[in-house]
Amino acid sequence: MTSRAIATIGAIVLATAFLCVAGVATLTGAASACSVITTPSGTTGQYDAEQLHHAQVIVTVGVQNRIPVRGQIIAVATALQESGLRNLSHLGENNDHDSLGLFQQRPSQGWGTPEQLMNPAYAAGAFYRKLVTIPGWQTMPLTVAAQAVQRSAYPDAYAKWEGDATVIVGLASNQPSAEFSSPAEQCISVGGWMKPVQGPLVSGFRTDSRPGHDGVDIAAAKGTPIHAAASGLVIRVVCNAHLVNGDPYPCDVDGDPVSVRGCGWYVELLHPDSTVTRYCHMVRRPSVHAGQQVAVGQVIGQVGSSGHSSGPHLHLETHTSQPATESNAVHPVGFFALRGIDLTAR
Numbered sequence: 001m002t003s004r005a006i007a008t009i010g011a012i013v014l015a016t017a018f019l020c021v022a023g024v025a026t027l028t029g030a031a032s033a034c035s036v037i038t039t040p041s042g043t044t045g046q047y048d049a050e051q052l053h054h055a056q057v058i059v060t061v062g063v064q065n066r067i068p069v070r071g072q073i074i075a076v077a078t079a080l081q082e083s084g085l086r087n088l089s090h091l092g093e094n095n096d097h098d099s100l101g102l103f104q105q106r107p108s109q110g111w112g113t114p115e116q117l118m119n120p121a122y123a124a125g126a127f128y129r130k131l132v133t134i135p136g137w138q139t140m141p142l143t144v145a146a147q148a149v150q151r152s153a154y155p156d157a158y159a160k161w162e163g164d165a166t167v168i169v170g171l172a173s174n175q176p177s178a179e180f181s182s183p184a185e186q187c188i189s190v191g192g193w194m195k196p197v198q199g200p201l202v203s204g205f206r207t208d209s210r211p212g213h214d215g216v217d218i219a220a221a222k223g224t225p226i227h228a229a230a231s232g233l234v235i236r237v238v239c240n241a242h243l244v245n246g247d248p249y250p251c252d253v254d255g256d257p258v259s260v261r262g263c264g265w266y267v268e269l270l271h272p273d274s275t276v277t278r279y280c281h282m283v284r285r286p287s288v289h290a291g292q293q294v295a296v297g298q299v300i301g302q303v304g305s306s307g308h309s310s311g312p313h314l315h316l317e318t319h320t321s322q323p324a325t326e327s328n329a330v331h332p333v334g335f336f337a338l339r340g341i342d343l344t345a346r
Contacts, residue, residue: 047168051085053296054102054120055168061124067131069169070138075127077165078146079103081158087120103127103150119271193230194296196279197303200346204254205331206217206257214329215278215317216343222283222312224303227296228269229277229336234292234300235322237285241307249307252284257310264306266315268324269294275335276324280315281306318320 029307047055055076062072079085082104089100098106098114101123105111116122130149131137137145143159152158196218203210203217239251240262249255251265265282283304305312318335320328336343 003309004164012149019340035336047085049297050295052168054079054085054087057120058102058124059169061121062128065125065128067128067148067276068138071128071131072169073162073165074131074137074142074145075124076169077142077161077198077272078127078150080161080165081146082150082152087118091116187337193336193341194227195336195341195343195345196227196316197224199224199314201344202313205333212326214326215280215315216332218314218316218343220303220314222304223304224312225299226279226301226303226314228284228298228300229296229316229341230269230271231296232269232277232294233273234267234288234290234294235270235276236266237288237290238263238268239265239285239306251282251306255281255307255309257308260308262307263315264304264309265301266307267300268322269300270322274321276322277321278315278317280322281309281313281319283312 058079059072059074061067062075067075076085077100082099083102085102087102088104098108100107100114100117102120103123105117105123105126107114107117111117111126112122127149131145134140134145134148137148140148141159142162146152146158150158157252162208167287197220199218199220202212202215202219205216206213241249241251241255241260241264242262243249244259244261249260249262255262255264263278263280265284265286266278266280267282267286267288268276270276279301281304282301283306284302286301288298288300293326294300303312303314309315316332317324318330318332319325320330333343
């Protein structure tokens with residue numbers, strides 16, 4: 001473990017998680033309720049949205065690779081010790097080695113490239129691939145199993161995180177969604193998805209009155225931050241507006257539902273599962289650019305009324321593949337429900 005990782009842990013070791021206890025009720029339309037869950041370490045503070053999302057990534061990768069819960073607990077405890085569940089990049093002279101990411105894995109020791117190790121899902125997979133090669137790891141004390149993977153200079157440090165890791169893994173494994181204390185006050189699902197803005201649905205997908213409406217509209221005030229629904233790659237940032245006769249129309253002003261066509265300022269994100277989300281009618285040029293990697297919850301723009309629009313709202317589309325077209329658009333409510341998020345909840 002690096003010296004800067006030790007310093008980071010000293011500053012951010014936290015022990016109270018805000019997690020939804022009514023996730024199933026949320027998916028059936030009831031209001032979600034969240035309570036404070038105190039982890040056993042006894043320290044003060046709370047795990048924030050970033051830390052808990054990284055824990056969820058570790059658990060999700062474990063489930064996908066059929067790693068028993070014991071292995072998921074070992075992995076989360078290891079990441080708590082090595083990075084405080086932060087995806088730490090290289091900080092120059094503050095690194096005493098070339099350690100990177102959630103598990104402080106080193107490219108020079110064959111864990112992967114720097115780019116790979118900064119991908120939390122890859123880093124978790126690399127940890128699990130090493131863990132399962134250790135004979136008897138499932139019956140070892142946590143600190144022994146973690147040390148067999150990590151070869152840390154502080155082999156006894158992992159044990160103190162077993163209680164916290166057990167609580168976090170248990171909650172992540174059994175709840176469809178988790179609500180965190182964050183500026184956005186959003187719920188992020190175990191799979192790493194969230195509702196991009198809070199607000200009611202005011203227009204549906206391909207309704208009888210609007211059969212060409214390939215998404216849903218979520219009402220929100222002009223300027224409301226729009227969050228990335230999941231981590232991914234920005235593949236398009238476009239001003240798409242024109243008059244009915246084909247003449248160009250600006251995207252930095254409000255549009256009109258009669259005389260203006262197009263999505264206004266919009267962003268498309270490509271997600272790791274090859275799906276695409278599209279966010280339309282932004283008030284001004286989005287705050288991201290094509291080729292940029294974004295994290296779940298990152299602000300990508302603000303709600304507006306540019307293009308073919310009668311008032312401020314987010315037009316949200318979901319597509320099964322790229323390029324995003326009419327033929328591969330799917331109902332966002334069902335798409336998000338499969339990922340643990342209820343778009344109809346206010």
